[in-house]
Amino acid sequence: MDESAPSIATDDNFFVSLWNSIFIPGTTPQLIMATHCSFICLFFILSWLIYMTKAQNIHFIMLLLISVLLWGTVIWFINELQSVKLKSNEELFKDEKEEKEEKNNEGEETIDNKKNN
Template sequence: MASFVEDLWSSVFTPGPTPTLLIATNVTFAALQLVLFLLLLATYSIHFVVLSLLCGGLWYSINWFAAEVRLAQQAQDAERKKQQPDPDNPRPDASAKSSKKTSAVDSADSETETETLASGATIPRSSAIATGSASSARLQPVGRDAHKRPSMSGDSSGYGSTDSEWEKVDTQL
């Protein structure tokens, strides 16, 4: 029993459905179904039938999902085995070709912003703003005054009243 609890605890931190976790899940759902059946017999309430159907559907879907995950893991393992080179048939010429390709790409074909900046060239301000690499270049919203704060009153009409308008209201009364 202690071994099962230890296996259950470690299976919680293991990715994928482990056999120990599936056993615990199935035992728990079986116990829940038994409790719901006993409550149905004790009360004759339709609620326990509905709860039992929901429990059964969830129980089935968990087991189905665990089987699908297991199949996906097996397919990934088969793909990994297929991609790994065969130790009986080494091909040294293929590894030499791949190392030549990477060294050629690293040396001349790769032009990135960091390489350009490291070599001393500068990026024009317009391209720096477009790429977002200049931290001091901030875009201002179009059509708004940069010094005016937006209204925090929740007034969505965009109409702001002034004190002089309130004075007009007072004189009319």
């Protein structure tokens, strides 16, 4: 696990940690585990339904295919999210303020250029 990744105190139980992970930017181990467990349960249920219908219902097969593809996409997105450094609210506010100042400076230069011409 990456040391810079956000983490939650380990003395809480899983569900409290999962609930608290909502307020932490990025992914947490509890959120990833809950995601994988949810997809595994979905695969089990859809596989059971395919077995019970003797694979005669194409809808369950297509739903299983869609859920497998969705799980792969979610795993890819989690990996991409973990590889990117997330900015805090203060950093985002500072960047936005700097962009506004740059736009104001460019606007003033344009006005000065028009006056000189």
